[in-house]
Amino acid sequence: MKRAFLGEFEEVVLLTVAILSDAAYGVSITQEIEQKTGRVVGFSTVHTTLQRLAEKGYLTSTMGGATAERGGRRKRFFTVTSAGRRALQEVKQVREELWSALPPQTLQLMGG
Amino acid sequence: MKRAFLGEFEEVVLLTVAILSDAAYGVSITQEIEQKTGRVVGFSTVHTTLQRLAEKGYLTSTMGGATAERGGRRKRFFTVTSAGRRALQEVKQVREELWSALPPQTLQLMGG
DNA sequence: CATTTGTTCGACATTATCGTATAAAATACA
DNA sequence: TGTATTTTATACGATAATGTCGAACAAATG
Numbered sequence: 001m002k003r004a005f006l007g008e009f010e011e012v013v014l015l016t017v018a019i020l021s022d023a024a025y026g027v028s029i030t031q032e033i034e035q036k037t038g039r040v041v042g043f044s045t046v047h048t049t050l051q052r053l054a055e056k057g058y059l060t061s062t063m064g065g066a067t068a069e070r071g072g073r074r075k076r077f078f079t080v081t082s083a084g085r086r087a088l089q090e091v092k093q094v095r096e097e098l099w100s101a102l103p104p105q106t107l108q109l110m111g112g
Numbered sequence: 113m114k115r116a117f118l119g120e121f122e123e124v125v126l127l128t129v130a131i132l133s134d135a136a137y138g139v140s141i142t143q144e145i146e147q148k149t150g151r152v153v154g155f156s157t158v159h160t161t162l163q164r165l166a167e168k169g170y171l172t173s174t175m176g177g178a179t180a181e182r183g184g185r186r187k188r189f190f191t192v193t194s195a196g197r198r199a200l201q202e203v204k205q206v207r208e209e210l211w212s213a214l215p216p217q218t219l220q221l222m223g224g
Numbered sequence: 225c226a227t228t229t230g231t232t233c234g235a236c237a238t239t240a241t242c243g244t245a246t247a248a249a250a251t252a253c254a
Numbered sequence: 255t256g257t258a259t260t261t262t263a264t265a266c267g268a269t270a271a272t273g274t275c276g277a278a279c280a281a282a283t284g
Binding site: 006007008011012015016018019021036037038080082085086088089092094095097098099101102103105106109110111 | 118119120123124127128130131133148149150192194197198200201204206207209210211213214215217218221222223
Binding site: 007041044045048049066067069070072 | 271272273274275276277280281282283284
């Protein structure tokens with residue numbers, strides 16, 4: 001089936017990975033999403049989406065080494081690929097195109 | 113289940129209805145989407161989404177009267193509600209928040 | 225080996241998308 | 255003139271892709 005580049009939540013996750021740069025893994029991504037957007041989602045939700053983004057080639061991942069902290073499993077760190085960056089740019093541009101076409105009247109009703 | 117305000121395509125459709133103001137109905141919306149975004153979708157795809165947006169209270173619709181043109185069924189015109197405008201504004205704001213948090217390094221890789 | 229921190233899995237809800245069926249207005253034409 | 259045909263649109267039914275959970279599993283460390 002034909003598809004758009006990114007689903008609504010996929011875009012949020014992809015952006016968040018970009019924001020966290022070197023420190024992007026399941027838990028930190030989930031927390032950052034909540035922080036920045038107020039949206040509360042479970043870890044598994046985020047992981048599922050990370051997985052799908054990786055399959056699409058928008059993310060890569062590598063296992064982190066053991067840390068000197070408490071305990072727990074190793075983290076899997078994610079990085080945005082160039083294809084991922086391109087996809088983000090693309091959706092941004094399309095959306096800006098649409099917003100710029102809104103009649104001033106509508107903008108006014110929105111308190112612009 | 114909990115849901116975000118708008119799905120990816122729902123947002124596109126909602127914005128397009130706003131752009132077309134008084135002239136927003138199935139066919140014109142479909143064409144405008146293709147025009148502005150390069151995305152090709154069938155009429156039924158758009159209609160399905162219009163229906164859902166109406167159920168969510170982001171759109172209302174009224175039947176148009178008969179026209180003096182060729183033939184064909186009456187059009188159903190759509191209008192964005194104030195809740196719809198609020199939803200658009202909301203998603204826009206969240207996205208801008210995320211974009212503004214991107215490290216300059218990433219922006220540069222995007223050719224910003 | 226119990227606790228902690230994280231990731232995988234399996235399942236189901238919501239959205240995206242299409243193809244086909246219908247509806248209704250205007251025209252053609254017998 | 256009244257009915258078949260063409261035109262323009264919307265409605266319906268089905269399936270693929272995304273969004274979302276809860277619970278299972280994995281691996282560090284004291």
